[in-house]
Every structure is written in C-alpha cells, then in structure tokens.
Amino acid sequence: MSAVQQQLPEGRYGSSRSADARADRKLKITGIxxxxxxxxxxxxxxxYYVVGGSKFSGELIAFDTNKNNVQVHMEIRKDSDATGYCTIRSQSEDGAEVGRADFRFDQKQDRIDKVVTLRTTDRATSAELIGCHAD
Known part of the structure; x- marks a missing residue:
C-alpha cells in the first residue's frame, strides 16, 4: 500500500492563505x-479657501460704455491696512481687447465702493474684472 499525501505540493496551486492575508493587510494599511x-x-x-485666502478681493458691479472709455463701478473688500490693485479689461463687439488697466486701491478702509474710468482704443461692449492682487 502506498501512503496517502494529505497536503498539496508546495507552490504548485498558488500561494498559501497566510500570504494572502498578509497582502490584504498591507493593502488595507496602505489604503487607510x-x-x-x-x-x-x-x-x-x-x-485656506475659507480663512487663509486672499485678503484683497474685488467685484465688478456695473459698467457703462462710451466711444473712448468705460466707466466701471467696483466694490473692493480688503483688510484696512492692505494695499493692492485690480486689473480690468474691455472688449469690442468682435471680441478684440480694446482696453486693459490696473487700478490701485491704497485707502485705509476695508470696503471701497468706487467708479473708475478705463480708456479704450475703440468702442467697448464689455468690461471684465481679471483679478485683484494684494501688494
């Protein structure tokens, strides 16, 4: 009579269950x-977005176009001791840029409501606030 083998030959039918358990544990730890x-x-x-973001921001409220300029109504919110500038651009009906300028805000207030004039090279149909930056 021959002896009956109880275990499968090592490495022939895949890895052992303990190796699979170790790999699963490593994957779980890596995922965590x-x-x-x-x-x-x-x-x-x-x-950073809510608390630590920019201390100088602006909003374009309204604009009015003329032949050679655009009157832009802006509202600036900042720390009272902060200084900075806002960039505004204007485009014509065909989309060409006809004006761009930086406007400085050095007032010692935390909210500034101001109308600025952007000179243009042609009749403008829009005004856009590109961005505001603190110094």
Whole structure:
C-alpha cells in the first residue's frame, strides 16, 4: 500500500492563505494611510479657501460704455491696512481687447465702493474684472 499525501505540493496551486492575508493587510494599511492623507489635504485646502485666502478681493458691479472709455463701478473688500490693485479689461463687439488697466486701491478702509474710468482704443461692449492682487 502506498501512503496517502494529505497536503498539496508546495507552490504548485498558488500561494498559501497566510500570504494572502498578509497582502490584504498591507493593502488595507496602505489604503487607510492614503485616505487619511487625502482627507488632511482636503481639510487644508478648505481651510485656506475659507480663512487663509486672499485678503484683497474685488467685484465688478456695473459698467457703462462710451466711444473712448468705460466707466466701471467696483466694490473692493480688503483688510484696512492692505494695499493692492485690480486689473480690468474691455472688449469690442468682435471680441478684440480694446482696453486693459490696473487700478490701485491704497485707502485705509476695508470696503471701497468706487467708479473708475478705463480708456479704450475703440468702442467697448464689455468690461471684465481679471483679478485683484494684494501688494
């Protein structure tokens, strides 16, 4: 009589269950670490957006076009001691840029409501606030 073999030959039918368990555990730990890092990054971006963002921002309220200029009504929100500038551009009916200028705001107020004049090279049909930047 021959002896009956109880175990399968090693390495012939795949890895053992303990190796699979170790690989699963490593994947779970890696997933937890990466998920935690991602969540921390999202919290940091959210905090920066809400609290730590720009201390100088503007909004274009209205504009009125003439033949050679555009009157732009702006509202600036900033820290009272902050200074900076806002860039405004204007386009003609065909989309060509006919005016662009930076307007400085050095007043010691936290909210400024002002009308500025942007000179143009042709009749403008729009005014656009490109952005505001603190010094």
């Amino acid at each position: 670490v990466l998920g935690t890092l991602f969540a921390a990054m999202m919290v940091w971006f959210g905090w």
